[in-house]
Amino acid sequence: xxxxxxxxxxxxxxxxxxxxxTLIAMTSPVDAQTLTVRAVADxxxxxxxxxxxxxxxxxxxxxxxxSVRVDFDxxxxxxxxxxxxxxxxxxxxxxxxxxxxRFAVTRIGPMPRSISHLTARAAEDWCLDNVxxxxxxxxxxxxxxxxxxxxxxxxxxxxxxxxxxxxxxxLHTLIDVLSRRREDENKAKSVEAGPFRLGN
Amino acid sequence: xxxxxLLLLVLVLLAPWQAARAQDVEPRDGAIIESxxxxxLSRDSLSPxxxxxxxxxxxEPLNRERLMEIAARIEGEQPDVVAAVRYVARPDGQARVxxxxxxxxxxxxxxxxxxxxxxxxxxxxxxxxxxxxxxSLRDRLQALVGKRLDHDEADELKRLLEAERPGYTVERxxxxxxxxxxxxxxxxxxxKEGTRWIPFTPSRSKFVYxxxxxxxxxxxxxxxxxxxxxxxxxxxxxxxxxxxxYSGVRVAFESRKLATDxxxxxxxIARFNDTWREPTLFALAADPAIPEAYRTRLTIEPSVxxxxxxxxxxxxxxxxxxxxxxMHPPDSQNANAVVTRIDYDQRWYGSRDVTQxxxxxYELRTSAEALESDLSYTRHLASLRYRYSxxxxxxxxxxxxxxxxxxxxxxERFTLGDSTTLRGWNKFDIAPAGGDRVFNSSLEYRYxxxxxFLDAGSVWNNNGEMRxxxxxxxxxxGDNGFLTLAFPLNAEDLNVTFTMGVRF
Numbered sequence: 169x170x171x172x173x174x175x176x177x178x179x180x181x182x183x184x185x186x187x188x189x190t191l192i193a194m195t196s197p198v199d200a201q202t203l204t205v206r207a208v209a210d211x212x213x214x215x216x217x218x219x220x221x222x223x224x225x226x227x228x229x230x231x232x233x234x235s236v237r238v239d240f241d242x243x244x245x246x247x248x249x250x251x252x253x254x255x256x257x258x259x260x261x262x263x264x265x266x267x268x269x270r271f272a273v274t275r276i277g278p279m280p281r282s283i284s285h286l287t288a289r290a291a292e293d294w295c296l297d298n299v300x301x302x303x304x305x306x307x308x309x310x311x312x313x314x315x316x317x318x319x320x321x322x323x324x325x326x327x328x329x330x331x332x333x334x335x336x337x338x339l340h341t342l343i344d345v346l347s348r349r350r351e352d353e354n355k356a357k358s359v360e361a362g363p364f365r366l367g368n
Numbered sequence: 369x370x371x372x373x374l375l376l377l378v379l380v381l382l383a384p385w386q387a388a389r390a391q392d393v394e395p396r397d398g399a400i401i402e403s404x405x406x407x408x409l410s411r412d413s414l415s416p417x418x419x420x421x422x423x424x425x426x427x428e429p430l431n432r433e434r435l436m437e438i439a440a441r442i443e444g445e446q447p448d449v450v451a452a453v454r455y456v457a458r459p460d461g462q463a464r465v466x467x468x469x470x471x472x473x474x475x476x477x478x479x480x481x482x483x484x485x486x487x488x489x490x491x492x493x494x495x496x497x498x499x500x501x502x503x504s505l506r507d508r509l510q511a512l513v514g515k516r517l518d519h520d521e522a523d524e525l526k527r528l529l530e531a532e533r534p535g536y537t538v539e540r541x542x543x544x545x546x547x548x549x550x551x552x553x554x555x556x557x558x559x560k561e562g563t564r565w566i567p568f569t570p571s572r573s574k575f576v577y578x579x580x581x582x583x584x585x586x587x588x589x590x591x592x593x594x595x596x597x598x599x600x601x602x603x604x605x606x607x608x609x610x611x612x613x614y615s616g617v618r619v620a621f622e623s624r625k626l627a628t629d630x631x632x633x634x635x636x637i638a639r640f641n642d643t644w645r646e647p648t649l650f651a652l653a654a655d656p657a658i659p660e661a662y663r664t665r666l667t668i669e670p671s672v673x674x675x676x677x678x679x680x681x682x683x684x685x686x687x688x689x690x691x692x693x694x695m696h697p698p699d700s701q702n703a704n705a706v707v708t709r710i711d712y713d714q715r716w717y718g719s720r721d722v723t724q725x726x727x728x729x730y731e732l733r734t735s736a737e738a739l740e741s742d743l744s745y746t747r748h749l750a751s752l753r754y755r756y757s758x759x760x761x762x763x764x765x766x767x768x769x770x771x772x773x774x775x776x777x778x779x780e781r782f783t784l785g786d787s788t789t790l791r792g793w794n795k796f797d798i799a800p801a802g803g804d805r806v807f808n809s810s811l812e813y814r815y816x817x818x819x820x821f822l823d824a825g826s827v828w829n830n831n832g833e834m835r836x837x838x839x840x841x842x843x844x845x846g847d848n849g850f851l852t853l854a855f856p857l858n859a860e861d862l863n864v865t866f867t868m869g870v871r872f
Contacts, residue, residue: 233542233551235481263481266544266551268440272482274473282472283447284482 203317203361211300212254212366214242215293216319216359222262222271222288226323230264230271237261237276238323240299244306245316248360253315254305260295303366316362323356394455395463398429402462408449408469415445422467430455430463436548439467448472450485477519484517488553489545495536495557502532512553517542522553529555536560559594565675566624566632567713568597576608576787576869580794584608584787584869595625603640608786611648611778611795611802614665616640624673634685635670644694647800655829658801659701659743659775662691671707683709686739691777703777704739705747708732727753733780745774749782749806762814772804773830782806784827784837787867791823792839792854794865803827805834812845819845819852841865848872 204215226236237259244254259276265284271291272284275298283294296319309315404425411419418441425435432453439451449469456464470478477484491509493501501509505528512522522540529538537560542551571588578584585604590597599620607613618638626633644661652658671685685707693699709731716724730750735741751768770782781802785795789808808825820842828834841854851868 233481233483234540261479263483265482266542267486267548268443272472272478274479276479280473280479281448282479284450284472285444285447 203319203359205317205364207303207366210303212244212303212306213297213300214317214319216296219296219319219321219357219359220289220292221321221323221357222292227288230262233264233266235261235263236323238295238321240295241318241320241322242299242301243318243320244301244309245318245360245362246309246313248316248362250316253307253309254301256299256301258295258299260298262291262295306366311366314363314365316360317364318358318360320358321356395430395457395461397432399457399461399463401425401428401430402458402460402464405464405466406469407466408471409442409446409451409467413446414442418442418445425465430465435465442467442469450475450478450482452485477517480519481517483542483551484519486516486545486549486551488512488515488517489547489550491553491555493555493557496533500533501529505529505532509555517551517553526555529557533557564624565629565678566673566681568622568624569599569620569634571599571872572601574608574869574871576871577867578608578787578794579864579866581607581786581796584613592622596621596623598622601638605643607645608788609783611781611783611800612642612644612661612665614640614642616665630675632673632675633671634673635668638665638667638669640665640667642694645796645800647796651799651801655801657775658781659777661694661778662701663694663697664692665779666690666692669707679712679714681709681711681713683707683711687733688739689777689779701742701777702740703735703743703745703780704741705733705735705745706739723755723757725753725755727751735774743775743777745772745776745780747772747776747780760816762812762819764810764812764814766808766810768806768808770806771830776804778802782827784808784825787850787869789823790825790837790839791821791841791852791867792856792863792865793837793859794863798837799827799829803829803832805830814845817844817846819843821845821852821854823854 202217206213206215221238222230229236238261239259240257242256242258243252245251246253261274261276263272264270265272268285270285271288272282273286273291273294274280274282275295281298283291286294299319306315404422406414406422411422414422418438421438421441425438432455435453439453442451443449446469449471452468454466454468456466458464472478472482491512493506493509498506505525508528509525512518512525526538526540530536536557539556539558541554541556543554545551568590571590572586573588574584574586576584582605584606586601586606587604588599588601590599592598599618599622601618601620603615603618605613605615616639618636618640620634620636622632622634624632641664642662649661652661667687667689669685669687671683673681673683675681687703687705687707689703691701691703693701709729712726712728714726716722728751730748732746732748734746735744747770749768749770751766753767754765756763772780772782778801781804783795783799783802784790784806785793785798789810790798795802806825806827808823808827810821810823810825812819812821821840823839823841824836826834826836836858838857839854840857841852843852844850845852849870852866854865854867856863
């Protein structure tokens with residue numbers, strides 16, 4: 169005879185397992201780092217969800233009234249980690265309007281463009297929307313063959329705060345270094361996705 | 369500064385109205401608005417609702433809050449512009465209202481930071497007393513009040529503040545002021561470890577494994593503040609830096625600010641129990657000129673350091689050691705020396721994340737009769753280290769020369785062939801009792817945490833043969849951890865040495 173408790177456990181376990189697997193699948197980091205591409209007026213634009221760089225220490229810095237520079241790199245690849253077909257680099261300057269409580273972004277370069285009164289998400293999207301690759305630079309790629317896209321952003325370390333590459337570490341500085349990890353994660357990120365075709 | 373130019377232009381255009389007034393004062397709240405102008409933007413760009421709002425202002429009593437709200441709505445509809453309101457009093461008591469609109473990207477300061485359109489309400493210094501800043505600099509800081517924040521001027525002031533207080537990093541922060549459109553500017557000082565005139569003695573904490581020599585451990589626990597501290601140190605069978613393997617404790621008291629940042633003092637008291645490897649004991653037996661091994665070592669080292677510049681330090685002190693004989697306890701010898709040392713340490717932060725650092729030092733230890741030393745000797749050691757980093761790439765070059773004359777105790781003798789020097793060689797094979805001459809160099813390249821190195825050097829006795837040794841290796845290499853395989857390049861047989869460990 170099977171004890172009641174034992175029978176109950178054996179009945180519940182497959183459901184528990186399925187529930188756990190489902191929950192893990194739902195909360196796993198597959199999340200949000202997805203890319204979509206579209207061609208608008210002979211330029212390839214990219215949208216990336218979950219790239220969110222206006223958070224953590226970057227957000228703190230902006231809310232302190234300081235500005236933050238972000239360097240973007242948009243790379244079109246033949247295949248995952250493959251040869252570079254085309255590339256665009258663009259830098260932006262972000263600041264946070266202390267009285268409007270909204271973000272302002274300026275595209276840095278010979279033809280600067282600016283925008284203000286943006287939410288954090290809208291500011292991120294605006295940056296990415298202003299990093300484009302000419303469709304013509306892709307050649308046959310994209311129409312005849314699929315391509316992959318990698319988006320990288322980097323928030324340059326300010327010289328004054330550059331970590332001292334010092335061998336004089338103490339327990340205290342070790343704790344500092346370990347606690348800085350999350351901050352470093354925020355300073356650069358790369359997302360790659362594909363395959364895409366221009367017809368997509 | 370095109371916005372400023374635009375503002376000036378508008379002011380010039382308004383000159384006739386201004387001239388008509390006896391005093392250039394702003395109109396009072398409630399004055400009837402005679403006319404409303406929009407400068408820098410076509411009315412057609414605005415929504416019909418906002419256009420109507422502007423039109424209905426004429427003839428209404430002046431309400432500054434309402435006008436500010438309209439300016440904010442203009443900015444909301446046109447996100448690439450900033451809008452400000454200008455009021456002009458008319459001789460008949462009425463008011464003229466002008467909305468000044470400019471594109472953000474036409475104004476360098478707004479491109480840099482949108483908040484520079486606001487008026488500076490106050491300037492504060494945090495982190496150090498105001499009195500620590502010169503009067504002239506404080507006056508220049510206060511001159512920012514009442515104007516739009518001039519980034520160039522603020523950056524220049526930040527630079528001057530850092531120049532006046534070289535031990536600090538200055539951050540410029542801004543926050544909301546007490547009323548809308550006003551901001552507070554804060555220059556926040558924080559002490560920068562790397563630029564202190566006198567740094568604390570580097571931690572010696574490490575746990576290291578060497579496939580030929582076994583485990584070595586050292587743990588430093590520093591306690592205290594930014595200027596004074598106490599370090600308790602523990603050694604666990606440490607054979608990684610000297611001929612001897614030693615365990616024990618040490619306590620160091622340090623102050624790097626004795627009335628001034630340029631003067632520091634330190635005293636260390638250490639007591640270690642020593643054990644010796646067989647090759648070392650054989651080598652000592654074979655060469656009676658080398659002083660004998662000891663069972664315990666008690667050392668007291670007081671010193672004073674003066675820094676003439678932030679990059680140069682001169683240290684003077686004494687090292688008093690009592691060495692209890694290994695063969696004839698409780699007999700002991702004193703090894704007492706005057707210590708003089710010069711250090712140079714400077715870093716450069718360049719563009720594109722390039723960092724360079726040069727460290728150089730020369731140390732002279734010489735026994736003195738006045739100190740009643742049983743061992744008479746003089747020891748010289750000069751070293752140079754250069755480090756170049758650019759993002760994930762790092763190159764490190766080391767060079768050292770040393771020489772001893774007289775009878776130096778074993779802890780003063782030079783060794784090579786451990787986890788940091790002549791990696792791939794075993795010091796107990798090269799010179800088991802150490803040497804009185806040393807030359808050491810290494811070149812290391814790292815990409816992220818992967819590195820390769822080439823070591824070259826020699827340790828020998830003045831009356832013996834000098835043999836030049838080379839080694840190379842690769843592995844995971846970081847400032848705080850390593851895991852490497854190293855090979856002697858000019859040995860008779862290929863012997864791979866594995867080392868790993870952490871330093872912190």
